[in-house]
Amino acid sequence: MKKIMVLAGGNDQCALIEELRRYFNKEVEIILVDMSDKVKAVAYADKFIQISTMDRSAVLKAAKEEKIDYILTACGDQPLSTMAYVSHQLGLPSYLNEQEVRDLTNKRYMKDKMVANGIPTAKFIYINKDWSGKLHHFSYPLVVKPVDSNGSKGVKKVSAPEELEDSLREAFRYSLSGDVIIEEFKSGNELSCDFYVENGVVKLLCITASKKILENASSFTIVQSYYPAPVAYNECRIKEIAQRIADVWELKDTPLLIQMIVKEDEYNVLEFSARMGGGSKYHLIQVLSGVNIMKVYVEMVMGKKPHVEPKKQWNNAIMSYVYCRPGEYVSLKGFDELQKRGDIFSYFTYRLAPSNIRKSDTSSDRVAGFLVVGNSEDEVQRKLEYANNSIAVLDAEGNDIMKHNLY
Secondary structure (H helix, E strand, C coil), X not given: CEEEEEECCCHHHHHHHHHHHHHCCCCEEEEEEECXXXXXXXXXXXXXXXXXXXXXXXXXXXXXXXXXXXXXXXCCCHHHHHHHHHXXXXXXXXXXXXXXXXXXXXXXXXXXXXXXXXXXXXXXXXXXXXXXXXXXXXXXXXXXXXXXXXXXXXXXXXXXXXXXXXXXXXXXXXXXXXXXXXXXXXXXXXXXXXXXXXXXXXXXXXXXXXXXXXXXXXXXCEEEEEECCCCCCCHHHHHHHHHHHHHHCCCCCEEEEEEEEEECCEEEEEEXXXXXXXXXXXXXXXXXXXXXHHHHHHHHHCCCCCCCCCCCCCCEEEEEXXXXXXXXXXXXXXXXXXXXXXXXCEEEECCCCCEEECCCCCHHHCCEEEEEEECCHHHHHHHHHHHHHHCEEECCCCCECECHHHC
C-alpha cells in the first residue's frame, strides 16, 4: 500500500485525496499536513499531522518517520516549495524540482525571467526591508505584493505616495523571503487562463474573467469568475504567450495557470504557476471543458502521460464566491435545495462551521462558492439573481451575514 503525504487541507485538497483513492482503488494511506486542525481535508485523510506546510524541516522529519512514497499538493503555490524540497531530500518522484518551483512561484525570479525572455509584464522593482529609494520612474497607481505569497495576501493597490508605507508594511508581513515587488498598475480586464501542457505543447482548457470585490478598493479579492470572459481578447495571442512560457520554463507535462491583464491590444502577464487554480477551479475546468484536470494531475504526478481533448460543454457559466460580514458562521441555508432543483449546478464550502468571520479581504475569507451554468448569458444571470436572493449564511441567532451586494 502506498503512503502519500498531502500538503494543505482545503476544499481542493479534498478533491485531490478523493482522486488519489480512486487511482489506487482505495489501496492508499493519506497523511494530511496542515498548520490548522480546522480544515475540511482532515476528515478525508487517514492520518493528520499538525505542521505548517511551509516548515520544510518539520515536514521532512514527519515524511521520514512515516516512510512516505509521495508528497503532493494541489491548487496552491506555497506548499509546492516544500513538496519539491522533501521529494529531493528523500529521493521521491516530483514533477517539479526546487529551482523550477522557485522560478514559477517567486515573483522576483519569475518577473526577471519574463523580462529577459520577452514575455509582456508591468514595469517593476523588487525590494527588501532595507530599501530607502525613490520611485522616480514609476507612475501611480502601483501594486505592492510579496514575492512569495498566495491567495492575494499582502497584495495592495497604492493610489498615492502617502499610501505606500502602510502597503509595504503589509506586504512584508506576508513575505516569506523578506522581498516585495512594486509594479505599475495595469488597467484593463483580468483574465484567468487555464492550460494543460502535454509533452511541451499548451492546450487551452478555459479562459474566464475575474471580477473583484469593488468595495475592497486597494485589494484584489476575486468574487466571481465569468465564462465566457465578457471582454474582447485574441485567443491566439494568449496561446502564444502560454506557449512561450512553457518553452522558457521548459514545462513538459503539467497544468498551467496564467493570470493576465488585457486592454485592447495590450497583454500583460501578472503571474503564472504550474498548477491548477484554487477556489474549486478544477471543478470549473471539468464543467466547461470536459477535462477532469484533477484526474489528469494525479496520473501525471504518478508518471503517466495523460492525453487531454478539451471540448466546450456549456455556453455560459458564473462561479460566485460567498463572503460575509463579521460574525460567526454557523450554517448555510438554501444551497442544497437550489442544487436539487438545478438552479445552481454545484456548490462548495471552504470554511468549517462554526467559524468566526472577521473580514472579506482575501480568498481564504470565502465561506462558500456556487456555480451556475446555462446556454445563454440571460439564463445564467437569472439563475445567479435567484440564487443570491435564496441562499443565506446564518449565525447562531439565525441572522444572515452573507454579503448579497457583491454580485
